[in-house]
Amino acid sequence: MESKKMTGPPKAVVVGGSIAGLSCAHALIAAGWQVTVIEKSGTAPSGSPTGAGLALDPQSMKIVDRWISNPDLLRDITLPLSIDLNQATDSAKKISWRLARDESCNLRAAHWADLHSIMYKALPPGIVLRGHQFLSFHISNDDNSVVTKSRIVQTNEIVEIVGDLLVAADGCLSTIRQHFLPDLKLRYSGHIAWRGVLDFSGEENSDTMVGIRRAYPELGHCLYFDLADRAHCVLFELPNRRLNWVWFHNWPEPENKRKSMTLKPSNDMTQKMFEEAEKVWVPELAKVMKETQQPFINVIYDADPLPKLFWDNVVLVGDAAHPVVPNGARSTNMSIQDAETLGLCLKKWGLENLATALQEFQTIRHPVITKQVLHSRLMGRLRQGLPLEDNTAFDPKAASADECKWLQYRNMPYVEHGAPTSI
Numbered sequence: 001m002e003s004k005k006m007t008g009p010p011k012a013v014v015v016g017g018s019i020a021g022l023s024c025a026h027a028l029i030a031a032g033w034q035v036t037v038i039e040k041s042g043t044a045p046s047g048s049p050t051g052a053g054l055a056l057d058p059q060s061m062k063i064v065d066r067w068i069s070n071p072d073l074l075r076d077i078t079l080p081l082s083i084d085l086n087q088a089t090d091s092a093k094k095i096s097w098r099l100a101r102d103e104s105c106n107l108r109a110a111h112w113a114d115l116h117s118i119m120y121k122a123l124p125p126g127i128v129l130r131g132h133q134f135l136s137f138h139i140s141n142d143d144n145s146v147v148t149k150s151r152i153v154q155t156n157e158i159v160e161i162v163g164d165l166l167v168a169a170d171g172c173l174s175t176i177r178q179h180f181l182p183d184l185k186l187r188y189s190g191h192i193a194w195r196g197v198l199d200f201s202g203e204e205n206s207d208t209m210v211g212i213r214r215a216y217p218e219l220g221h222c223l224y225f226d227l228a229d230r231a232h233c234v235l236f237e238l239p240n241r242r243l244n245w246v247w248f249h250n251w252p253e254p255e256n257k258r259k260s261m262t263l264k265p266s267n268d269m270t271q272k273m274f275e276e277a278e279k280v281w282v283p284e285l286a287k288v289m290k291e292t293q294q295p296f297i298n299v300i301y302d303a304d305p306l307p308k309l310f311w312d313n314v315v316l317v318g319d320a321a322h323p324v325v326p327n328g329a330r331s332t333n334m335s336i337q338d339a340e341t342l343g344l345c346l347k348k349w350g351l352e353n354l355a356t357a358l359q360e361f362q363t364i365r366h367p368v369i370t371k372q373v374l375h376s377r378l379m380g381r382l383r384q385g386l387p388l389e390d391n392t393a394f395d396p397k398a399a400s401a402d403e404c405k406w407l408q409y410r411n412m413p414y415v416e417h418g419a420p421t422s423i
């Protein structure tokens with residue numbers, strides 16, 4: 001790429017207005033860039049039934065705090081997850097016992113929609129173009145700018161937006177990534193997840209809530225993992241009287257291969273899931289699942305780490321750059337940290353050295369992403385009792401105390417001291 005002359009602030013077009021896209025908007029604005037975010041969905045996703053709980057690490061908390069410049073906001077929408085507790089469940093006897101406990105976990109729980117909402121509201125108006133479906137891009141003849149084409153969903157009008165940089169934050173199924181890496185295939189994890197959020201407002205003293213708090217007394221500050229036979233369930237509390245649960249099932253790859261990550265189950269499927277929950281989980285947890293409105297299914301994919309993260313003036317971030325299974329609680333954290341690093345590199349090198357900035361971004365992020373994607377995959381396979389590289393499988397009923405320590409979140413590469421954001 002050639003050196004560029006500065007004429008006004010540099011411009012970035014970000015495709016995707018979810019966590020990675022909004023993070024990039026914050027980080028690039030902080031770096032002095034002018035940003036336009038193109039998002040195909042027309043409405044704020046705050047009421048989206050697909051939203052659920054996620055865990056933020058201290059590094060992401062600090063970064064988001066800085067972007068939204070009001071630390072109270074992020075505190076208000078999160079609860080501590082200071083204990084990481086893995087337990088085994090005996091489905092026949094309906095008893096659980098401790099496998100591994102770490103009291104220095106330092107994560108915080110948020111609802112996806114709450115995090116999205118505070119990040120969106122903290123942006124200057126007019127940055128995010130909702131209801132705009134990105135269609136294609138080309139690099140201008142002088143190689144200096146990217147011309148994007150989008151369709152306004154409501155009117156079908158086609159609009160061109162030109163930038164110095166195109167940031168692909170268009171998620172796990174990224175069409176921009178596909179353009180550069182057409183042979184990259186998503187890899188089915190071998191499991192799906194049933195998940196949901198129980199809203200217990202006004203029901204704090206119900207049998208269900210009294211029961212679940214008795215069975216899981218550290219809800220409100222603990223990340224529970226219950227491991228049964230080739231299945232596990234994550235349970236934690238969210239602010240505003242909500243409980244988040246995710247039940248991972250080993251399952252053949254569903255029919256709609258790699259087209260959507262979320263499935264809306266039929267009533268019949270949901271009913272069968274409730275019946276199965278009563279067989280597998282302790283009754284208090286099965287009851288929470290049964291009382292959850294609109295549980296849904298996530299089909300779990302990841303991809304082997306990408307060979308690179310940028311091509312000329314196009315860069316990938318978030319799930320577009322690293323489809324990852326959710327078993328390591330990294331996806332959202334990686335997206336926030338990608339954006340922070342990208343912003344710092346662009347600020348350091350300026351538009352006139354864009355290629356150097358993107359190279360530095362890749363040098364910093366690629367090793368982190370690679371290790372976290374692969375470790376997340378390992379965590380999923382361990383907890384699901386799926387065959388590991390040496391053809392053994394983790395069995396919670398037979399594992400030694402040392403083997404159980406593998407389950408702990410603290411072993412995730414780069415989380416103990418935070419990932420580097422600059423060289």
Ligand SMILES: Cc1cc2nc3c(=O)[nH]c(=O)nc-3n(C[C@H](O)[C@H](O)[C@H](O)COP(=O)(O)OP(=O)(O)OC[C@H]3O[C@@H](n4cnc5c(N)ncnc54)[C@H](O)[C@@H]3O)c2cc1C
Pocket residue numbers: 015016017018019020021038039040041045048050051052053054055111112132133134135169170171172175317318319320326331332333335
């Ligand atoms: C509605 C929703 C709810 C979620 N809930 C949770 C949750 O509860 N817990 C959790 O851990 N993770 C959740 N996630 C996923 C999580 O946000 C991401 O995995 C992670 O934060 C990485 O985000 P991302 O921005 O890279 O990708 P995504 O969140 O997948 O976002 C990609 C964005 O790109 C947009 N997009 C894609 N193609 C185009 C196009 N052609 N034109 C314009 N826009 C396009 C999509 O509409 C989407 O907003 C959710 C994602 C979504 C979209």
